[in-house]
Amino acid sequence: xxxxxxxxxxxxxxxxxxxxxxxxxxxxxxxxxxxxxxxxxxxxxxxxxxxxxxxxxxxxxxxxxxxxxxxxxxxxxxxxxxxxxxxxxxxxxxxxxxxxxxxxxxxxxxxxxxxxxxxxxxxxxxxxxxxxxxxxxxxxxxxxxxxxxxxxxxxxxxxxxxxxxxxxxxxxxxxxxxxxxxxxxxxxxxxxxxxxxxxxxxxxxxxxxxxxxxxxxxxxxxxxxxxxxxxxxxxxxxxxxxxxxxxxxxxxxxxxxxxxxxxxxxxxxxxxxxxxxxxxxxxxxxxxxxxxxxxxxxxxxxxxxxxxxxxxxxxxxxxxxxxxxxxxxxxxxxxxxxxxxxxxxxxxxxxxxxxxxxxxxxxxxxxxxxxxxxxxxxxxxxxxxxxxxxxxxxxxxxxxxxxxxxxxxxxxxxxxxxxxxxxxxxxxxxxxxxxxxxxxx
Amino acid sequence: xxxxxxxxxxxxxxxxxxxxxxxxxxxxxxxxxxxxxxxxxxxxxxxxxxxxxxxxxxxxxxxxxxxxxxxxxxxxxxxxxxxxxxxxxxxxxxxxxxxxxxxxxxxxxxxxxxxxxxxxxxxxxxxxxxxxxxxxxxxxxxxxxxxxxxxxxxxxxxxxxxxxxxxxxxxxxxxxxxxxxxxxxxxxxxxxxxxxxxxxxxxxxxxxxxxxxxxxxxxxxxxxxxxxxxxxxxxxxxxxxxxxxxxxxxxxxxxxxxxxxxxxxxxxxxxxxxxxxxxxxxxxxxxxxxxxxxxxx
Numbered sequence: 073x074x075x076x077x078x079x080x081x082x083x084x085x086x087x088x089x090x091x092x093x094x095x096x097x098x099x100x101x102x103x104x105x106x107x108x109x110x111x112x113x114x115x116x117x118x119x120x121x122x123x124x125x126x127x128x129x130x131x132x133x134x135x136x137x138x139x140x141x142x143x144x145x146x147x148x149x150x151x152x153x154x155x156x157x158x159x160x161x162x163x164x165x166x167x168x169x170x171x172x173x174x175x176x177x178x179x180x181x182x183x184x185x186x187x188x189x190x191x192x193x194x195x196x197x198x199x200x201x202x203x204x205x206x207x208x209x210x211x212x213x214x215x216x217x218x219x220x221x222x223x224x225x226x227x228x229x230x231x232x233x234x235x236x237x238x239x240x241x242x243x244x245x246x247x248x249x250x251x252x253x254x255x256x257x258x259x260x261x262x263x264x265x266x267x268x269x270x271x272x273x274x275x276x277x278x279x280x281x282x283x284x285x286x287x288x289x290x291x292x293x294x295x296x297x298x299x300x301x302x303x304x305x306x307x308x309x310x311x312x313x314x315x316x317x318x319x320x321x322x323x324x325x326x327x328x329x330x331x332x333x334x335x336x337x338x339x340x341x342x343x344x345x346x347x348x349x350x351x352x353x354x355x356x357x358x359x360x361x362x363x364x365x366x367x368x369x370x371x372x373x374x375x376x377x378x379x380x381x382x383x384x385x386x387x388x389x390x391x392x393x394x395x396x397x398x399x400x401x402x403x404x405x406x407x408x409x410x411x412x413x414x415x416x417x418x419x420x421x422x423x424x425x426x427x428x429x430x431x432x433x434x435x436x437x438x439x440x441x442x443x444x445x446x447x448x449x450x451x452x453x454x455x456x457x458x459x460x461x462x463x464x465x466x467x468x469x470x471x472x473x474x475x476x477x478x479x480x481x482x483x484x485x486x487x488x489x490x491x492x493x494x495x496x497x498x499x500x501x502x503x504x505x506x507x508x509x510x511x512x513x
Numbered sequence: 514x515x516x517x518x519x520x521x522x523x524x525x526x527x528x529x530x531x532x533x534x535x536x537x538x539x540x541x542x543x544x545x546x547x548x549x550x551x552x553x554x555x556x557x558x559x560x561x562x563x564x565x566x567x568x569x570x571x572x573x574x575x576x577x578x579x580x581x582x583x584x585x586x587x588x589x590x591x592x593x594x595x596x597x598x599x600x601x602x603x604x605x606x607x608x609x610x611x612x613x614x615x616x617x618x619x620x621x622x623x624x625x626x627x628x629x630x631x632x633x634x635x636x637x638x639x640x641x642x643x644x645x646x647x648x649x650x651x652x653x654x655x656x657x658x659x660x661x662x663x664x665x666x667x668x669x670x671x672x673x674x675x676x677x678x679x680x681x682x683x684x685x686x687x688x689x690x691x692x693x694x695x696x697x698x699x700x701x702x703x704x705x706x707x708x709x710x711x712x713x714x715x716x717x718x719x720x721x722x723x724x725x726x727x728x729x730x731x732x733x734x735x736x737x738x739x740x741x742x743x744x745x746x747x748x749x750x751x752x753x754x755x756x757x758x759x760x761x762x763x764x765x766x767x768x769x770x771x772x773x774x775x776x777x778x779x780x781x782x783x784x785x786x787x788x789x790x791x792x793x794x795x796x797x798x799x800x801x802x803x804x805x806x807x808x809x810x
Contacts, residue, residue, distance in 0.1 A: 158774045165563040182777065186564050281669040282755055335666035340649045476775040483757060492671055492759040505583065509776055512560070 097146055102415040105150040105160065105170040106131065121429035126361055130433055138422045145415045155179075157475065160403075164188050169403035171416045177214030177397045177466055178474035180222050185472060190402045191220040192420075200224065200421035202439075210464040211438035214397045217469050223401035224420045226427070227357075227435030230395040230464045231289040231383050232457070234345065234353040234363050238377035243267040243351065253384040257322050260386055264331040267351050276332035277350035279341035280490070284482025287323075290354065291485045292394035294319035296465065297387040306470030307510040309477075311503040312496070320488045320495045322386070327489050348373025354383070357457070360434030364452045380453045382460050395464030397438070436460050473509050480505045550790075556783035563779055574784035584785060586760050587768040588792075590675065594746050594764060595796075597679035598686075599739045605683065606690025606735060611724070613691070614698040624695070631688030635748035642681040643668070643753055668754050671761045678749045678762055686742070690735045697731035698724070733804040737797045744793045765789045 109128035118124050119136035139147050150170060152159050160173055164183075175183070183189050197203050202224055204212055211225040235251045243266060245252045254260035264275035279286050295302055300315030326332050333341065333350055345353035346366050353359075360380055367378035385391040400423060402416055423430070424439075428447055431437040436457065442448050443461050467474060481502055488498035557574055559566045578584050609627055613620045630638070645652040646667040654664030667677040701724060709719045725732070747766040750756055756763030756771075765785060773782030 161563055161774065161777075186562075188564070281666065282753065282757070284755070284757075335648050335669045337643075337647070340647065344649070473776060476771065479755075479771075479775070483760070486757065487759040490669075490758065501582075508581075509778075512776075512778055512781075 099146040103170040223399040228397040287482040287485035299389040309506040562777040610694030628688035639752040697728040
């Protein structure tokens with residue numbers, strides 16, 4: 073009896089081992105880590121990016137497509153909660169680096185400075201079809217440090233003015249079918265007052281609660297439009313300037329005159345704009361697809377009445393908009409095999425080839441030829457956004473810790489604009505806090 | 514009382530052998546608590562990030578903390594939050610336990626209802642309360658408008674944001690003190706209450722002379738547990754206000770997280786963690802010694 077039991081166990085173990093061997097996956101593994109959300113339930117089976125919408129949908133469909141076209145590569149997809157840098161930092165500290173990671177251009181220098189990223193060589197860039205001369209100025213700036221390229225940029229984003237044309241028409245701010253946008257601070261206040269008087273609604277819908285990035289984008293753009301220098305040196309911020317004061321004063325006036333919605337968090341502001349609570353929602357390129365989709369629905373406040381424009385030039389010196397972008401970077405990993413590196417390169421080449429598909433999200437393409445293409449220009453509103461290829465400017469690459477600095481700039485801007493602090497005090501605090509971080513590098 | 518030498522010699526080996534029973538726990542305790550604590554103390558004297566130590570800086574991180582207005586604000590915010598929540602949690606927990614300490618069916622249903630919030634995750638709790646507090650169609654805003662008032666932006670108001678987080682926390686955490694008090698109340702000998710009734714003691718007198726003295730050790734336990742827990746406030750402001758508006762809800766743990774992970778200043782964050790550790794230790798010990806003295810008297 074005992075012998076029979078042992079025999080049976082041995083046979084079963086052998087059978088199981090045999091099964092395991094038979095199912096062993098010999099494909100090259102490619103670990104891809106990304107943000108943009110999880111939407112497997114909706115797009116898990118979609119591998120045609122044209123059938124997907126939004127960042128999450130298009131990214132999911134693109135990766136599905138890559139897997140279908142490259143059956144010899146097994147893609148392991150880690151979807152991280154936005155922005156995922158805490159997780160990535162922990163992974164890198166424990167030598168558990170993914171092969172490719174999505175990263176904001178503004179964050180690259182933090183990881184690059186610690187030797188945690190692998191640069192893309194000229195031969196790599198040529199092989200994946202992304203030579204530097206093909207990139208827009210903003211995209212090239214986003215990935216270039218010390219004359220080396222540290223990733224494949226996949227888009228450039230910038231704050232835009234999303235406009236409810238139905239309310240703009242009611243306010244008398246439409247001419248020849250185009251929204252009339254301000255060309256100075258004075259015009260902005262006058263038009264916003266006119267809008268409020270005629271529609272009974274605030275000109276702006278803004279996300280001002282539990283959210284700081286929007287404050288930072290407005291502040292940086294307004295200072296840059298005055299030719300102000302935010303970071304005279306990579307390790308020194310200068311915010312106690314007239315340009316910075318004027319930037320905050322403008323948004324404080326908008327707040328004090330109640331020309332904006334107040335106390336809305338991001339979700340409430342998005343819902344508010346969709347529901348026609350105000351005329352202009354200053355938010356990034358990523359919302360173009362959603363708002364355009366909403367404008368195609370019937371019986372909605374945005375129905376047939378949505379336009380989107382780059383951040384208008386409110387100060388006379390320079391037509392410029394603060395920008396950032398998303399990049400695929402390759403964390404350094406001494407244990408990565410040549411096959412795994414090759415698989416990563418094929419993935420990057422795939423993304424370079426599908427730049428148009430990704431640009432359907434609303435983000436600006438990173439290749440000049442895609443921006444100039446008829447196909448891209450034919451997408452809704454893209455003609456109006458094309459000038460961003462020239463006017464979108466990221467912060468200098470030498471400035472590190474841009475991610476926490478963005479939060480501090482936003483916090484202090486919010487305090488000044490809401491009246492919690494005098495503007496001068498907020499700017500002094502902002503400068504002190506940011507310089508404290510930079511001094512520790 | 515003197516023990517003869519041969520007896521002492523016989524007992525010593527037995528004592529050491531007994532210590533082996535606690536060895537497994539001791540190993541885990543040392544590995545998971547003592548070693549990380551020591552490493553944290555060492556890290557607090559360095560300039561470092563997650564990828565290595567750049568330099569030994571002695572107490573520079575602590576002197577920098579003492580001059581950092583944001584950190585000092587977080588210390589105040591943390592104390593303020595503890596003051597708002599610990600007495601409330603203790604007193605409300607005690608009150609609920611007193612009311613629900615009876616064998617009736619409705620009492621057991623209510624005990625379950627009051628405890629059930631404790632099992633929810635911080636994400637769910639903060640989401641629910643954001644929907645309560647939001648001025649855009651939130652529960653309180655709708656009620657205020659129905660009564661002719663105007664909505665209040667609790668989470669975006671410098672003075673109201675921390676009380677709003679405190680209310681959320683009290684709702685979330687009330688189950689534990691209630692259950693601890695209930696357990697203690699059920700240990701009070703019934704004959705004491707019978708004697709009180711025979712003596713015609715009023716309810717108030719019964720409460721203050723029998724019930725509260727009988728559960729004073731649990732009272733102390735609840736206060737110490739809640740002090741330790743509430744000093745570690747993190748998830749609620751991280752999810753509801755991100756420390757704002759104007760730093761009004763940034764507690765020390767959020768400061769530690771932002772400094773260590775966002776700013777990559779691990780040494781500085783470790784120094785802030787040591788300060789928090791000292792604060793919790795002092796507060797809990799002070800409470801313990803005050804209560805112990807009363808006991809002795």
